[in-house]
Amino acid sequence: MDIKQYMKQVGQQARAASRVMARADTRVKNHALITMAAAIERDAEKLLAANARDLEHARAAGLESALLDRLALNAKTVAGMAEGLRQIAALPDPVGSITDLNYRPSGIQVGRMRVPLGVIGIIYEARPNVTADAAGLCLKSGNAAILRGGSEAIHSNQAIAACVREGLLAAGLPETAVQVIETTDRAAVGELITMKEYVDVIVPRGGKGLIERLINEARIPVIKHLHGVCHVYIDDRADLDKAVRIADNAKTSRYGTCNTMETLLVAEGVAAAVLPRIARIYAEKGVEMRGCDKSRAIVPEMKPASEEDWSTEYLAPIISIRVVPDMDAAIEHINTYGSQHTDAIVTEDYTRARRFLREVDSSSVMVNASTRFADGFEYGLGAEIGISTDKIHARGPVGLEGLTCQKFVVLGDGQVRT
């Protein structure tokens, strides 16, 4: 297979399809989504059989168990994919919405219309359900999508793609509006991230290695999710019951998610009162604690934290803990070591809450809430294509709106510029 030629064709088809998608009616797009959902439910057995082939190959290739977990589908996850597509159908259509249409002194009216980005390239790893989610989100937001899943999920992804195509065709939309790349050749990624005539934005869902490759090699804008080194800062004016509850939930409700707290910061004034309570919970749940000297003076069973710990995303039952003099030191720590993902303060102090919200430069900043809330569903955006830690275009959970932009529309009556 000539990868360059193949990808060029995929790109040209996507560009042509994107023009049809951009003007598709909401009803038509929803019809496609609901048909896809029904096809996935009807084909559940087929999807599971395709997935079983992938799993077999993956096991034979000696893939690690975490990867096998992410790759595996079951009746429940298949039903979840269908449900996800129906939820996307139920979300409001962002495309075409016009805001701020105002008359200007010249007599023209100027406003902004929300429009699709065009062609979105999505590069992801093992999870096959991303195929359905990403297809649904791109479709509803009026974009064409080129999906490049992990090679280990190729059979699962193609089985899902067949359902997606069925939905598109049933709604009279071009089947090339969502294309799943059929080759597992890595060169296809190289083409995808550089063919700027055909692709408008790349959304990677993968580890640091993929992101680094994109930073260096992509010639197309990327909506990046780097990593989540999230903090909770317990202020000395915190309600300590809330602090314990949040410190517990932010760390232990799930260890492997990007919105999980990785570092707990505690104001010196309350450290002796609150740290032992939190440490007891972590110890019970088997969370390894790595603390600064002051933390270890209070909870001696902690291991010592190294400088490297402060910037580590564990994605595991491990936490780093540091006692800080005050909120300013906490903000300084977060801005130095954090990844601008999600950071929270626990405090009853109005002025500090207000300052923390303004001065912490992260995609989500919280007062008295668990970092685990940083999520498209919890925020009311519906499904998300990822969580952006970038500073332009979109920060935080990226839902339908993040897959669109706004153009200017001008309505006149023959006006000319003097």
Place this chain on the structure above:
Amino acid sequence: MDIKQYMKQVGQQARAASRVMARADTRVKNHALITMAAAIERDAEKLLAANARDLEHARAAGLESALLDRLALNAKTVAGMAEGLRQIAALPDPVGSITDLNYRPSGIQVGRMRVPLGVIGIIYEARPNVTADAAGLCLKSGNAAILRGGSEAIHSNQAIAACVREGLLAAGLPETAVQVIETTDRAAVGELITMKEYVDVIVPRGGKGLIERLINEARIPVIKHLHGVCHVYIDDRADLDKAVRIADNAKTSRYGTCNTMETLLVAEGVAAAVLPRIARIYAEKGVEMRGCDKSRAIVPEMKPASEEDWSTEYLAPIISIRVVPDMDAAIEHINTYGSQHTDAIVTEDYTRARRFLREVDSSSVMVNASTRFADGFEYGLGAEIGISTDKIHARGPVGLEGLTCQKFVVLGDGQVRT
């Protein structure tokens, strides 16, 4: 001079200053802007003397006259810089504004806060007034700026930078919030566009060569302005008086701006009625016309247009003219040859106007108005840092809001995620 070391220092200073700028009060920022304006007026003679040195070197180096024009300051342009800074001071401060703060079923409130991007690198060519404009816009939007002007304007830019510094210091802001790069070494640009620890976004204001270099070499997001191949399409249901007025203004009010029309498209049904009227005006004003065969059958004095003409940004008294069967053909032409900058339809037909607005994928889409309106001031944004032809973050004129993004803020009362 060790360029790498110098740029690293500039970057570190900018990053540190950006944190101060992000939390600066509106009043303080406005005080800085107004002081800068006063300093520029007071130092007008000094600025003109510095500019005279630049002009002398430029002439000695044999720079072309268009470049000398852009480089030259006079009493009026200096006054314009001061006035521009006062206008920026008068604009509303976008930073910190919270929108859509709503309660979610979990009990948390979720909203979006507008925040600065951080450190903005601006790369521009001859015009020294960009130094004042860019400094003002970055400052008001709470960002730190690193400015890299053209080497031919180095003395002018440094004289302006002294006024900018004076304003920052008078307001108690870090003077490193706006840094003008002091070397003319091109390696400084290479550092600026790759030091991602210190710079959040690059805004180039320059020609195609600069943009191409950035696409290939930048490791930081770029807000790009590619070029403006703008169209006016005269529909067969157009009011022909409006059509003539708009075709005249969009082409001839200024030849060198990116929102100038470069290609006129005319529906076959009205071509014979309207093209001779427009051609008369162009001929009188000395605009060279390059037409398709059908256009030339109506106006024989036109030169023939080549395939290349359809995608050319002339920035000169030249226009390409094409007769098309209908609006669909016009949209097809625009989407094929245009640069997604600004495109207008002239029509009295409601349904066609509505379709054109939706289906033309350009940063500004207009009905019955001159493309020349595509401008930050005309749109009510105030001064602009450029006009984006990108599809993510910002499309069209980029003012203060385009130099910010939105983060999520979450207000809770101890909520945890279940």
